Amino acid sequence: xxxxxxxxxxxxxxxxxxxxxxxxxxxxxxxxxxxxxxxxxxxxxxxxxxxxxxxxxxxxxxxxxxxxxxxxxxxxxxxxxxxxxxxxxxxxxxxxxxxxxxxxxxxxxxxxxxxxxxxxxxxxxxxxxxxxxxxxxxxxxxxxxxxxxxxxxxxxxxxxxxxxxxxxxxxxxxxxxxxxxxxxxxxxxxxxxxxxxxxxxxxxxxxxxxxxxxxxxxxxxxxxxxxxxxxxxxxxxxxxxxxxxxxxxxxxxxxxxxxxxxxxxxxxxxxxxxxxxxxxxxxxxxxxxxxxxxxxxxxxxxxxxxxxxxxxxxxxxxxxxxxxxxxxxxxxxxxxxxxxxxxxxxx
Amino acid sequence: xxxxxxxxxxxxxxxxxxxxxxxxxxxxxxxxxxxxxxxxxxxxxxxxxxxxxxxxxxxxxxxxxxxxxxxxxxxxxxxxxxxxxxxxxxxxxxxxxxxxxxxxxxxxxxxxxxxxxxxxxxxxxxxxxxxxxxxxxxxxxxxxxxxxxxxxxxxxxxxxxxxxxxxxxxxxxxxxxxxxxxxxxxxxxxxxxxxxxxxxxxxxxxxxxxxxxxxxxxxxxxxxxxxxxxxxxxxxxxxxxxxxxxxxxxxxxxxxxxxxxxxxxxxxxxxxxxxxxxxxxxxxxxxxxxxxxxxxxxxxxxxxxxxxxxxxxxxxxxxxxxxxxxxxxxxxxxxxxxxxxxxxxxxxxxxxxxxxxxxxxxxxxxxxxxxxxxxxxxxxxxxxxxxxxxxxxxxxxxxxxxxxxxxxxxxxxxxxxxxxxxxxxxxxxx
Numbered sequence: 001x002x003x004x005x006x007x008x009x010x011x012x013x014x015x016x017x018x019x020x021x022x023x024x025x026x027x028x029x030x031x032x033x034x035x036x037x038x039x040x041x042x043x044x045x046x047x048x049x050x051x052x053x054x055x056x057x058x059x060x061x062x063x064x065x066x067x068x069x070x071x072x073x074x075x076x077x078x079x080x081x082x083x084x085x086x087x088x089x090x091x092x093x094x095x096x097x098x099x100x101x102x103x104x105x106x107x108x109x110x111x112x113x114x115x116x117x118x119x120x121x122x123x124x125x126x127x128x129x130x131x132x133x134x135x136x137x138x139x140x141x142x143x144x145x146x147x148x149x150x151x152x153x154x155x156x157x158x159x160x161x162x163x164x165x166x167x168x169x170x171x172x173x174x175x176x177x178x179x180x181x182x183x184x185x186x187x188x189x190x191x192x193x194x195x196x197x198x199x200x201x202x203x204x205x206x207x208x209x210x211x212x213x214x215x216x217x218x219x220x221x222x223x224x225x226x227x228x229x230x231x232x233x234x235x236x237x238x239x240x241x242x243x244x245x246x247x248x249x250x251x252x253x254x255x256x257x258x259x260x261x262x263x264x265x266x267x268x269x270x271x272x273x274x275x276x277x278x279x280x281x282x283x284x285x286x287x288x289x290x291x292x293x294x295x296x297x298x299x300x301x302x303x304x305x306x307x308x309x310x311x312x313x314x315x316x317x318x319x320x321x322x323x324x325x326x327x328x329x330x331x332x333x334x335x336x337x338x339x340x341x342x343x344x345x346x347x
Numbered sequence: 348x349x350x351x352x353x354x355x356x357x358x359x360x361x362x363x364x365x366x367x368x369x370x371x372x373x374x375x376x377x378x379x380x381x382x383x384x385x386x387x388x389x390x391x392x393x394x395x396x397x398x399x400x401x402x403x404x405x406x407x408x409x410x411x412x413x414x415x416x417x418x419x420x421x422x423x424x425x426x427x428x429x430x431x432x433x434x435x436x437x438x439x440x441x442x443x444x445x446x447x448x449x450x451x452x453x454x455x456x457x458x459x460x461x462x463x464x465x466x467x468x469x470x471x472x473x474x475x476x477x478x479x480x481x482x483x484x485x486x487x488x489x490x491x492x493x494x495x496x497x498x499x500x501x502x503x504x505x506x507x508x509x510x511x512x513x514x515x516x517x518x519x520x521x522x523x524x525x526x527x528x529x530x531x532x533x534x535x536x537x538x539x540x541x542x543x544x545x546x547x548x549x550x551x552x553x554x555x556x557x558x559x560x561x562x563x564x565x566x567x568x569x570x571x572x573x574x575x576x577x578x579x580x581x582x583x584x585x586x587x588x589x590x591x592x593x594x595x596x597x598x599x600x601x602x603x604x605x606x607x608x609x610x611x612x613x614x615x616x617x618x619x620x621x622x623x624x625x626x627x628x629x630x631x632x633x634x635x636x637x638x639x640x641x642x643x644x645x646x647x648x649x650x651x652x653x654x655x656x657x658x659x660x661x662x663x664x665x666x667x668x669x670x671x672x673x674x675x676x677x678x679x680x681x682x683x684x685x686x687x688x689x690x691x692x693x694x695x696x697x698x699x700x701x702x703x704x705x706x707x708x709x710x711x712x713x714x715x716x717x718x719x720x721x722x723x724x725x726x727x728x729x730x731x732x733x734x735x736x737x738x739x740x741x742x743x744x745x746x747x748x749x750x751x752x753x754x755x756x757x758x759x760x761x762x763x764x765x766x767x768x769x770x771x772x773x774x775x776x777x
Contacts, residue, residue: 042740103729107737116744175687182693184701191704193711193726194733200700203537207687210536211680217494218673 018224025227028234031072033084035095039124043099044117046124049087056090057340057347059135059158062125063095064118064149066141067250068201069243071095073326074139077235080327082336089340096121096142098244105247106194110145110257111272113250118149122156133158133283135343140164140296140322144258147304148269151276154283159346160310161286161339164322166296167304168265169258174297175208180259189248196251198243208294236327265303281308284346286339288316288325295322314342497534498672500527505668512655512665519649525641532640535679538633615716622709629702636699643686647679654678 039046046062063083065071074095075083086093096118101108125134136157138146143165150157171177189196206213224230263269269276285308289301298317305313318335320328325335507522523531532538651674655666666674686692715725 103726104733104736106730107734109737112737112741112744116740175684178688178690179693179696182690183697187701188704191701191708193708194730206537209680210683210687211676213537214494214497214535214676215673218498218669218676 014221014225018221018230021224021227021230025231025234028231028238030077030235030238031075032078033075033081033087038094038128039121041117041120043101043105044121045097045099046121047095047097049083049093049095051087051092053088053090055087055092057092057343059131059133059343059347060092060094060125060129061086061135061137061161061343062122063093064136064138064142064146065095065098066139066143067098067101067113067244067246068141070239071097071139072242073239073323076239076327077232080232080332082326082331085332085336086339089336091340091343094121094125100244101195101247102245103193103195107249108247109249109272110148110253114145114149115152115272118145119153119156122149122153126156131158132156135159135161137161137163137339138165140166141254144254144264147278147281148264148271148276150283151278151280152271152274154280157283159284159286159343160281161288161342162301162304163288164290164293164296164301164325165287165304166258166300167307168300169262170265171297171300173299174294176204176295177259177300179204180255183255185252185255185260189252192248194248196246196248198245201246202240202243205295265307267307278304278307279309282310284312285310286314286316286342288318288335288339290318290320290322290325292319292321292324312346493534493537497531500531500534501672501675502668505671508652508671509665511652512659514656514659519652521645522648528641528644529637532644533637535644536640536683538636538640615713618709618713618716622706622713625702625705625709629699629706632695632699632702635695639686639692639695640683643682644679646682647675650678651675 034050035047036050037045038048063071063074065074075081078084083093083095098113098117122134122136126132133156136146136150136159138144138161140163143162144167146160147162147165147167150160169177169180192200220233223233257263257269261268264276264278267278285305287301287305289296289298291298293301302315305315316335316338318325318328318330320330325331504523511519511522651671654674655671659665711726715727718725
């Protein structure tokens with residue numbers, strides 16, 4: 001169907017159905033799995049997901065998502081929710097919501113996030129369950145945070161799971177890695193008055209697959225003929241456009257220490273004066289990477305396996321892209337059950 | 348300062364500024380200029396800049412002597428008109444004020460004031476949105492709108508493209524003009540810029556003159572609706588604030604004078620000039636950016652045409668536009684990614700972003716200086732609070748950690764001494 005040709009009856013029908021479907025959708029909701037806020041500190045919150053069934057895995061899982069984008073991707077809609085699936089597989093799930101950074105967070109550092117918020121949330125869950133150790137699952141940048149945290153506090157982590165987590169930032173094949181190495185992050189952070197807008201980052205993410213948006217809109221009229229698919233589309237759009245701003249200091253540190261100097265991989269990284277030695281990670285570890293990940297290519301996630309001293313460690317290749325890990329059908333059918341199985345064996 | 352010294356200093360400053368400007372323009376003029384057309388564009392822009400600059404900064408004492416008095420006169424006339432208006436209005440208000448009814452009047456102007464503040468804030472945001480955002484690379488431009496435009500624009504060439512597919516003669520990359528390619532690729536990648544450099548210069552001029560006008564309008568509105576009742580009620584800080592804003596406005600309209608000043612006044616002038624320069628820098632980098640995108644698009648077209656030429660030869664069937672459009676997307680994406688993977692592109696993208704935020708940073712600071720003393724918290728003041736807050740949070744975290752360690756140590760000591768005591772008692776019993 002072309003917008004530029006003279007409107008045919010078929011075209012008019014397509015448009016009519018599209019608008020009819022759209023007019024019937026008042027609003028879309030994401031992240032609807034029942035949950036309660038069990039701990040909060042400033043804008044940072046810890047959610048506990050509620051379940052009618054008792055969890056079959058004793059040690060709960062704390063999820064640390066990235067600061068870039070929102071955790072809701074893990075619970076986008078009821079039938080595409082990694083979190084719901086994890087719960088149904090017997091896991092007791094907690095998620096850290098880092099909140100929307102604003103001017104109050106402009107001086108917040110990686111130390112504040114990791115030694116502060118992440119550690120506090122982990123302590124809360126350990127105390128709540130009367131356990132010395134709990135499971136930690138880190139996603140993307142939140143996975144890098146989890147790796148750093150685990151190296152500093154190995155006594156608090158029962159099992160470590162990293163999902164599409166960058167560790168070796170020296171790669172040339174990812175555009176994000178090339179661009180970040182060239183960015184004058186000091187001028188950028190200072191120019192934005194210490195709070196880097198989500199829209200700015202989104203523009204860069206869009207350019208990674210520069211024609212993806214065009215393809216998306218080309219397919220939209222066809223997709224919009226089905227109300228359920230249109231709702232899915234709108235949910236994803238809602239999530240995509242909800243990218244939070246970044247706390248300037250933490251962003252500056254992450255770009256400099258990771259993308260530019262690759263300190264974590266080289267073993268020279270220090271957090272608030274304390275050396276982060278990845279060899280201190282000795283508990284069971286599961287490294288999940290996505291074969292077709294254009295944001296965090298497998299080459300920058302897999303090396304983690306060789307940097308830790310864990311004897312019990314496993315690589316899990318997901319056949320999809322960065323986002324597919326959370327919302328793809330295989331994510332529900334295969335990934336969540338695999339995580340549950342892996343954790344049960346090490347509970 | 349004696350008049351002669353004033354003029355000498357003034358002319359010397361002008362000269363230095365002119366030299367710096369010439370150097371700047373020549374430096375930015377040097378990079379790649381692929382053809383005569385582009386060079387002509389640059390030269391036109393350069394001349395236009397020179398003209399603007401000449402109008403703005405008279406270079407000879409004669410010109411200074413003729414222009415400065417006019418500026419001073421206009422300034423004084425505006426001041427006189429304001430003072431006269433102020434006096435008349437104050438008298439009129441006082442005369443209308445019934446004895447013993449102060450409370451009602453007080454409530455009324457409080458309400459007026461609140462509304463005015465809201466309007467002012469909204470207007471400030473509106474100005475920034477309208478004047479600044481459209482020129483920034485990170486502006487949130489509707490993807491759907493870009494898609495629709497790109498789709499339609501390319502369809503405009505569909506007849507021509509079909510001829511090329513059938514094997515018609517023609518220079519494929521050049522069948523669209525550079526301008527059309529630039530617009531098309533801008534829509535494909537959501538990047539928009541002023542059309543040409545001379546337009547960028549015009550935009551810069553419009554931006555700052557609009558800003559000045561807006562500032563003037565706001566302060567006038569403020570004096571009429573807000574300051575008057577407060578001042579009548581004896582709230583001098585409000586009047587002082589207005590005077591402060593007015594004084595800063597003077598600085599904007601009297602740049603020649605301000606160049607000879609120091610402190611915040613001088614900073615405001617510098618900020619405006621720096622922002623203007625940074626904006627031009629942004630425009631230059633943006634044009635290079637557009638050029639790079641355009642080249643990627645021009646490389647893609649021959650490949651797509653050749654692909655469909657081959658198919659046409661075999662089937663004698665023309666593909667539909669949809670198939671062509673999808674194919675173009677695939678191939679142009681390949682070329683764009685090739686471009687994005689180069690170090691040169693990464694550097695250019697960085698330079699563009701830094702220039703964009705450079706304008707914003709200076710305008711933010713300028714706004715703060717202009718509204719210093721206003722009864723609302725400035726961003727930099729919030730930042731100071733944020734710094735304090737973060738520092739306090741870190742101290743609390745540190746104290747909590749130490750407390751936890753002390754408690755753990757105390758518990759261990761208590762357990763050890765308790766165990767030792769039990770052992771000693773057991774020993775005694777034995």
